[in-house]
Amino acid sequence: MSPPVAPPGWSRWLVPPAALSVHLSIGQAYAWSVFKPPLESALGLSGTQSALPFQLGIVMLGLSAAFGGTLVERHGPRWAMTVALVCFSSGFLLSALGAAVEQYWLIVLGYGFVGGIGLGIGYISPVSTLIKWFPDRPGMATGIAIMGFGGGALIASPWSAQMLKSFGTDNSGIALAFLVHGLTYAVFMLLGVLLVRVPRPKERTDGRPAPLEGVQVSARSALRTPQFWLLWLVLCMNVTAGIGILEKAAPMITDFFADTSTPVSATAAAGFVALLSAANMAGRIGWSSTSDLIGRKNIYRVYLGVGALMYTLIALFGDSSKPLFVLCALVVLSFYGGGFATAPAYLKDLFGTYQVGAIHGRLLTAWSLAGVLGPLIVNWIADHQEEAGRHGSALYGTSFLIMIGLLVVGFVANELVRPVHARYHEPATTGPATTDPAPKEGNDVTRQQPESA
Amino acid sequence: MSPDSSQSPPEAAEVPDRRPLIAFTWLWVGAPLAYGLYELVRKATQLFTG
Numbered sequence: 155m156s157p158p159v160a161p162p163g164w165s166r167w168l169v170p171p172a173a174l175s176v177h178l179s180i181g182q183a184y185a186w187s188v189f190k191p192p193l194e195s196a197l198g199l200s201g202t203q204s205a206l207p208f209q210l211g212i213v214m215l216g217l218s219a220a221f222g223g224t225l226v227e228r229h230g231p232r233w234a235m236t237v238a239l240v241c242f243s244s245g246f247l248l249s250a251l252g253a254a255v256e257q258y259w260l261i262v263l264g265y266g267f268v269g270g271i272g273l274g275i276g277y278i279s280p281v282s283t284l285i286k287w288f289p290d291r292p293g294m295a296t297g298i299a300i301m302g303f304g305g306g307a308l309i310a311s312p313w314s315a316q317m318l319k320s321f322g323t324d325n326s327g328i329a330l331a332f333l334v335h336g337l338t339y340a341v342f343m344l345l346g347v348l349l350v351r352v353p354r355p356k357e358r359t360d361g362r363p364a365p366l367e368g369v370q371v372s373a374r375s376a377l378r379t380p381q382f383w384l385l386w387l388v389l390c391m392n393v394t395a396g397i398g399i400l401e402k403a404a405p406m407i408t409d410f411f412a413d414t415s416t417p418v419s420a421t422a423a424a425g426f427v428a429l430l431s432a433a434n435m436a437g438r439i440g441w442s443s444t445s446d447l448i449g450r451k452n453i454y455r456v457y458l459g460v461g462a463l464m465y466t467l468i469a470l471f472g473d474s475s476k477p478l479f480v481l482c483a484l485v486v487l488s489f490y491g492g493g494f495a496t497a498p499a500y501l502k503d504l505f506g507t508y509q510v511g512a513i514h515g516r517l518l519t520a521w522s523l524a525g526v527l528g529p530l531i532v533n534w535i536a537d538h539q540e541e542a543g544r545h546g547s548a549l550y551g552t553s554f555l556i557m558i559g560l561l562v563v564g565f566v567a568n569e570l571v572r573p574v575h576a577r578y579h580e581p582a583t584t585g586p587a588t589t590d591p592a593p594k595e596g597n598d599v600t601r602q603q604p605e606s607a
Numbered sequence: 608m609s610p611d612s613s614q615s616p617p618e619a620a621e622v623p624d625r626r627p628l629i630a631f632t633w634l635w636v637g638a639p640l641a642y643g644l645y646e647l648v649r650k651a652t653q654l655f656t657g
Contacts (some may be wrong), residue, residue, distance in 0.1 A: 163622025173632035178636060308643030345635055425654030428647050480654070
């Protein structure tokens, strides 16, 4: 399948909805917890067992994004979105079969393995295309798509819960819910497959495609640069710090104010978790768009530097003021989302658009590690503090100190990022350039380069 | 939202109007997102009322 080239007059504002149709669908992964209690009671599973499809799905997301990125670059966004649609939907259909015949391994294989490939390929599928369509606002463009991944859970969580309520929570009800999910997401994602287009290549006077402008680095070469690994470290530290709060948000706010005159109820704690999700989503589009104005390096200085400051405030004064605690946590979570959404634009500034999707796929392995590291730190320390007889905010003090340290490490790594050495650059003949969809604003990109790279 | 596109000037005259398609596609993704946000706001208010 060759990349679909935009016909004359194709608007670039048709590309973000294409990206969103995929990201809003695959973002369902974060609403897996809705299926856990019904699966546990219908199939007699433990909590650990019912989490397996989600965990395998996230592992497959990282692996398929890392190893499938080059294929995505080669075959284009329509191929990638088709693969994502087929894998993600058939994952649900296999799970429906598994629930119907009470074979749990089919649900793990379907949702976790097959669906997980759809998650990884779907996540990176629109990134490169969006950056090419919006060279003047790459942060905003990728922010819209990656915000969709956060938004997917917001949609799926109440929708799936409502469906289980209607169909029942026995195995046939779950099977029917999986079936409806698979078919609905297939139709919803089809919009992206049909709609996505790459910009038309620029032509030289002799009619051949013009080479890409500016610095271009292949995915293979990017892995050999210190810039890639510094950015990998930056993302890993930022995500770990965000997950540190996200993982234990509800028990954390309850523990912090347990011994005060205004304890937090379970209902209020659920509201706090929902607010954090909103901050996570808003950060993806808000901070990533801001990075187009102030530069990628500066925005990561904010994520990491101000993030460390927010953690310090929570650690020092969090238990004395509920508004302060909530505000600081919201800011940290907005930086967590912003860190994800700004990464593709940072990569574009450093390595060009040549294989930015593939490089982004490899960078996402930092997310996989952080996904393990963040919860591990917070849970392990809280458990040990509890065993030592501590309670309330004292359970989290050490975790917060570690998070501050990690953010400082990330801050230093960001400071060390410099433009990529010329020996890693691709020759000027590499890849076709695309027609600039926003020539009037093109200077903004040039202005970004020295600061971001 | 600027109608930025990839057309070159001589072809611009033949360009079909994409605005209805743009509106439809944004509605396609916007409607479920609005539902998700509505449910989120309902839940988030529990922090202040619960």
